[in-house]
Amino acid sequence: MKHTGGKKYFTTLDIVLVSIFCALWATLNLTLGRLGFIWFGLPIFCDFAAYFTLLLVTWATGKFGTASMVGVIGSTITLLIGGLPHIVGFAASAILFDILMSANNHNLSAKAYNMTLAALVTMVSAYFAGSGHRRRLYEQAIRVGNCRMGINLLGWMAFNRWNNKHINNFANHCHSRKNECEED
Numbered sequence: 001m002k003h004t005g006g007k008k009y010f011t012t013l014d015i016v017l018v019s020i021f022c023a024l025w026a027t028l029n030l031t032l033g034r035l036g037f038i039w040f041g042l043p044i045f046c047d048f049a050a051y052f053t054l055l056l057v058t059w060a061t062g063k064f065g066t067a068s069m070v071g072v073i074g075s076t077i078t079l080l081i082g083g084l085p086h087i088v089g090f091a092a093s094a095i096l097f098d099i100l101m102s103a104n105n106h107n108l109s110a111k112a113y114n115m116t117l118a119a120l121v122t123m124v125s126a127y128f129a130g131s132g133h134r135r136r137l138y139e140q141a142i143r144v145g146n147c148r149m150g151i152n153l154l155g156w157m158a159f160n161r162w163n164n165k166h167i168n169n170f171a172n173h174c175h176s177r178k179n180e181c182e183e184d
Contacts, residue, residue, distance in 0.1 A: 014061050018069050021057040025074025028053065029090075030083055037084075050090040050129070051122045054097050058118075059108040067098040067106075093129035097121060 010018075028049030036045035053074065054067045071094020075087045100121040104114055 010063065010065070014063060014066060017057060017060050018066050018073070021053050021060075021066075021070045022074040022077060024056075025050065025053045025070055026077040026081065026083075029074070029078045029087060030081060033083070033087075046086070046090065047126050047129070050094070051097070051126060054094055054125075055108065055118065055122065058098075058101055058106050062106045062108075064098060064102060064106060067101065068095045070094065071097070089129040093125040096128050097125040100124060 029046060032045040032049050036042060050071070053070055057066050057070045071091045075083075075091035075094075078087050079085070101118070103121070104117050107114055108118055109115075
């Protein structure tokens with residue numbers, strides 16, 4: 001990829017770092033991501049795996065496009081190895097993350113402004129990635145009647161404060177299936 005002046009935008013070191021973080025993305029999502037589902041029935045460690053690598057590659061390179069490449073390539077690798085399909089949402093959110101990080105020129109430093117902006121960009125991107133699979137998990141808990149998974153999901157949504165309207169819907173449903181909930 002070249003700039004108009006004939007100077008290369010991505011150096012060899014940038015490509016190497018993108019490759020390393022793509023491998024890290026896939027490794028963390030296939031290990032930590034699955035542990036979150038096993039332990040809690042929720043994709044909470046997938047968020048950590050995705051945004052930890054995106055923040056690291058942004059910090060290491062400081063260039064637009066590297067976070068998008070890590071997200072898309074890492075997600076493709078994860079899917080090819082046998083990852084869950086929700087990872088596609090994280091690939092799309094990596095592109096959004098990359099675009100939003102342009103607000104501070106992909107500069108991650110210990111300054112309060114940069115850290116605050118990085119935290120906000122991460123939260124917005126995570127919400128974008130999770131908006132689809134949170135709803136699917138909620139619907140699955142309702143359809144199957146799995147109250148343990150639903151209660152975990154209820155706590156997760158209350159913690160994130162993103163889907164308050166779903167909390168009341170789930171509580172009403174779980175109350176109507178009181179016998180099933182008490183068995184767990």
